[in-house]
Amino acid sequence: MYGEDRPLKIAIFTETFLPKIDGIVSILCLMLQRFQELGHQAILFGPPGGPPEYAGTEVVGVGGPRFPFYPELRINIPRRRVWQRVSQFQPDLIHVVNPFFLGPFGLSYARRLQVPTLASFHTDVARYARYYGAGILAPLLWRYMRTLHNQADVNLCPSTAVRQELRRHGFRRVRWWKRGIDTDRFCPGPRDPAMRARLTDGHPDDFLVINVGRHSPEKGLKELRDHLFPQPGLRLALIGGGPSHEQLKEHFRGTPTVFPGYLKGDKLVAAYRAADAFLFPSTTETFGLVALEAMACRVPVIAARSGGVVDTVVDGINGLFFDPDQPEQMGVLVRRLRENPDYREQLAENGLAHARSRSWRATMDQLVEYYRKAIRVFRQEQMRTRIRPTLHGQPAG
Template sequence: MRIAMFTETFLPGTDGIVTRLCATLKHLEEEGHEVLLFAPAGAPSEYASAKVIGVPAFRFFLYPEKKFAMPWGGFAKQIREFQPDFIHTINPAFVGLSAIYYAKRFRLPLVASYHTNVPAYARHYHLNWLEPALWWYFRTLHRQSQINLCTSRATMRELEQHGFENLGLWERGVDVQLYSSARPSDAMRQRLAPSAGPTDKILLYVGRLATEKNLEGLRPGLERMPNVHLAIVGDGPHRQGLERVFSGTHTVFTGYMHGEELAQAYASADGFVFPSTTETLGLVLFEAMASGLPIMAANSAPTQEVLEHGKAGLIFDADDIESMVATMDELLFNEERRAVLNQRAQEIAQDLDWSGPTEQLLHHYERLYAESVKLQSTPIRGSR
């Protein structure tokens, strides 16, 4: 198949969307499919076998550290020359408008995938009045697509409640080999917690630093447990504010890590913390699972789904300090409980390779193509 993809964000940026997309492109290459990817300017000119077209980009105020692709006049020529079988718009918001336009113009089937719960973010930026408008906007975009893919069943249920239609599942995945093969490192442990003693514990966070991640709520636990050190891997618009919040605690901000370096950070910590309640999935949870790192996560529907309602990780109430502190203590110091959680997490991780989600995606593609051949009665080359 020949697939034209439109993505709002891509390399050199890093987040769960980029991780998923990179893994998908590699597996699509292995399966012999061709991809034309429209991504923000600054991306590499190719990835796996995909040709990457950089398009003008801008910075959105909710994500000031990232560049987002925007509508561009050069799409038509590229699409006409590539002759795709259909279009896939990933997390449509800005450039996704162009994906919708050209799918209609060239009579191509359209797939959309929903990765970021932007309407829920409005509350964290004190923009509650904006949330209904954001739901309307994203619902309107996704209603133009024949298939709308969700990364978790919990997200699918939420989108159903908000009137989204034609929903399908594009499930979890992780580079199991990378994370399961990493080994603890004294040097990495020293980097994550320079002042840690031999019996101290290191709690790891990996992700974007923004207000919706609820990282501030972890400070009371550090105050009550001075032998616990927090290592925050990542960056974002809220970093300076968080550095002030955690001043005086055993907290280290490392910036972003990638690849083997990140895998070693997982392997060298004692526990993983995921305080966000606004995620659609949380791919870092699967990275921690594959690394054999016990998890504590704030209660939300996607987290309950991923952690099997507490069987594969501890779940705490993000609004209850006592719940968070008790969970932190159990995660880091209850060896029997840690062993039980790790066993279930490792069982789950064995089936998390990206080949499975890619096959699931291909199934959606094949079904859409089979059902939508009549849409292509007008050849792309003849379109004006």
């Protein structure tokens, strides 16, 4: 039934997708592109408002109200037509991405169809809850996520730090799905004077620090103001958007900080290339894809020593860490890069070499191997289930 080399049919249930822009969506887009290259067939069920198709994959929007304490996410509840479409598609495997609202339906459909499941963990929802005044719910959220993930034949996570945490919380069958980026797109190149002027607010000779990502409480962006300023000749660009965007603009009022909004494609690459340093204060990242993108554009990274980014940055070699409990170190490290341009160049060059070693195609090929592993695990469990009644029915010796 499941040839090891034949193309697969994969049904994907994801809580987030285009037009939203974040690390999870970036990974999903690369994943679908690689499936198309390899000849695998996929169908994606996600939130409404996305494109009808991406990289040859049909995209089916599933509606629902917005999540109360995190309005960028929806409580997506599928109707009967989703089950009909899944059963028509006849997948070899169902992949639930960050199962929370929509993912449980994917797990349920897999049981009805008797096909394997793979679940991938991307967002530390329990930790996020503390930033939205719902920290008391963290134990309940961990229990809920553990219950969902432990129904899957294989669970994937994006970093060794997250793997350790999930196992500590009782998640089973957890494997490390490595991360990579498109280094054909994210690569060094000449600075665009217009982008440099835009991000420095017309002061291109100043030292430019950037951050790229979602503007939300768990990202720790408010910390930047008091630890970077006042440093004369320093500029900050916070690229992105999200629920805290307007509050951040008010918080940074009176500082040399610009908010260019979300940048995509060539504009995002130009923004990385325009920077002198990339600062990543978040302590909640399960991986931190943007740090790798910055490295690929030959920009030195300063990051909090926390979460998934510890698999990317080697302190003092290809980037710099600061202690999350001592955020004042951010300003010290920025000043160090400003005063030591040769050291900055060394970190940038080593970061570039590391990023080039993380091929996105290799990471997606690893995912396909995990799919095949999930299929093997499922088949083995089916065989054990068939054998048990026979054994139990035998008379005792």
